[in-house]
Amino acid sequence: MSKRAYNFNAGPAALPLEVLERAQAEFVDYQGTGMSIMEMSHRGAVYEGVHNEASSRLLNLLGNPEGYKVLFLQGGASTQFAMAPMNFLTEGKTAGYVKSGSWASKAIKEAKLIGNTFIAASSEENKYMSMPDVSNLVLPENTAYLHLTSNETIEGTQFHEFPDTGNIPLIADMSSDILCRPFDLTKFGLVYAGAQKNLGPSGVTVVLAREELLQNSPSHIPTVLRYDTHAENNSLYNTPPSFAIYMVNQVLKWIEEQGSLDGIEKKNREKANLLYNAIDESSGFFRGCVDATSRSTMNVTFRLGSEELEKQFIKESEKEGFVGLKGHRSVGGLRASIYNAVPYESIKALVDFMSQFQKSHG
Template identity: 85%
Template sequence: MSKRAYNFNAGPAALPLEVLERAQAQFVDFQGTGMSIMEMSHRGKVYEGVHNEAASRLLNLLGNPEGYKVLFLQGGASTQFAMLPMNLLTEGKTAGYVKTGSWANKAVKEAKLIGETFVAASSEEDKYMSIPDVSNLVLPENAAYLHITSNETIEGTQFGQYPDTGSVPLIADMSSDILCRPFDLTQFGMVYAGAQKNLGPSGVTVVIAREELLTNSPKHLPTIFRYDTHLDNNSLYNTPPSFSIYMVNEVLKWIEEQGSLEGIEKKNREKANLLYDAIDNSGGFFRGCADVASRSLMNVTFRLASEDLEKQFIKESEQEGFVGLKGHRSVGGLRASIYNAVPYESIKALVEFMEQFQKKNG
């Protein structure tokens, strides 16, 4: 096998090599069926077994709290930005949003098309380079929910602590940091995540929610946009992205093998510390973007002295096998996405390249 790239893509992102190799071995003939899992009916027992196993394994990793259900949907987090208020932002209610950056802003923009919204907290004045204080939020009595984006991939910020919303359901877009560390699912009414960063390949979106939030979708909604449709049909109302769900199950197995979420968090902190230390100890040659207290474990954003130097860094890094280090087009700069599946060795190689680049250009 040829040398694999140092993959720092923001999404679709790195998958565990062990998972890819297992999928490769099963690709043509899954469990002796003479078919790939991509070829078989989603109504058959073999696929349905994988489907149910993935949902059960996901809940088990989160402590298996009573009353929560898993849905496997399509359309990414972007569809959830609309589907969430369509189902939960009913007449007479208002939906709260914490504005932390690009993805949070997209979520609130969609909700405004559906109903009344309010901004509970925002870090806009700080150009979204920090997470706002959410320790003493005051929510109106008619709040349908409070929505947060747990990790902003573009700005490189992440919640350290989640707000206590009392009886108001707390809902989180966890697309870019789900399962990077343990968290208390019972603190949330719902979390959702596109799979393509920490859970598997693109194509499936995971929704984990308290069952009562999924059971009373407004009757006027089109069938496919109602949570209760997918709950009642075990996410099999329409043809699911079966291969993506199979891959999610394999990634979840891999997470278990790493020591579950406690083991994953330990590895993620080691990786993040190595890279942030390299930035902080560069004498100002590399400059971290996010406020130190709000730094993300998953997306490390940083800058150089000029855009020309950043372009040179990207060009030379690509020649050395590094992929995905260019910052998002909306903010520029540099970004290393170091999701669960990115190995420590890749971060070590990046740090060594950064040191060499500084010696030549510092």
């Protein structure tokens, strides 16, 4: 391959080239076993070693907080939208939700099917162009948990600080920004993330949770939807997505090589600053969509003066090897998803293309 695409897809998204090359080298014969990792029994020692290594490596990146466990599940964040309230929103309790955009709204919709919910904070009034203020939340005593979405992929907003919820568990959907920066896992009761943006390929969902929350799920829940089922069986109750978990382990190794989360955050800020500066310094030709205080370092959303001009931008960018710059169909516009694995060089190429496009169409 002479040239890789400039991949700005929102998910499944770019993976580190080094990880893809290592996986390629081991694809047919994993460490002399004569088999691909995809061909092995998930009950065998070789696969279980990879499985456990991925779990311990993830916790190590987050400082090895005591009392937390990693689960590797399936069904994406969409299944977690239902699984969390099924396990925690018990009779007599109510669940608080921060309504910050498209994905938070989907989580709320699922929770309402399970039990009582309330909106603890919302930015719906300004069309989700900023994150809600969660600095002084007052939660009822019978609150089962508070749920938030750390990064709204579609709108391009991100929480830069998280609330202190005291004894009430804080649950977060971190699908689109997990491991983009250090964060204090001990502030959370449970964090979940679909792997297909920052962790690996699609097919596996990572859950990090306090062990006490993973015990004694309500008995009426189907077995495979109980957190305690998966906790008690080391995520091996049913056949796991073994190749996806192998890839997660490889991505976690790569993050370590980048200087762990401090190194990753530095690189992500450099990439985001480069792109946001190009937008802000374009004299209004390009316009950022969201409030500057809520800008995401993962999903940069912006507009041009007309939809026709945006269509032209997409058309010309695709000819130059740029992929995934069209905004989500629900909001339109343009979006560059610049996850951990998207190299600085791709953002530099995009900025150069934007400059040339402005000269041609400004």
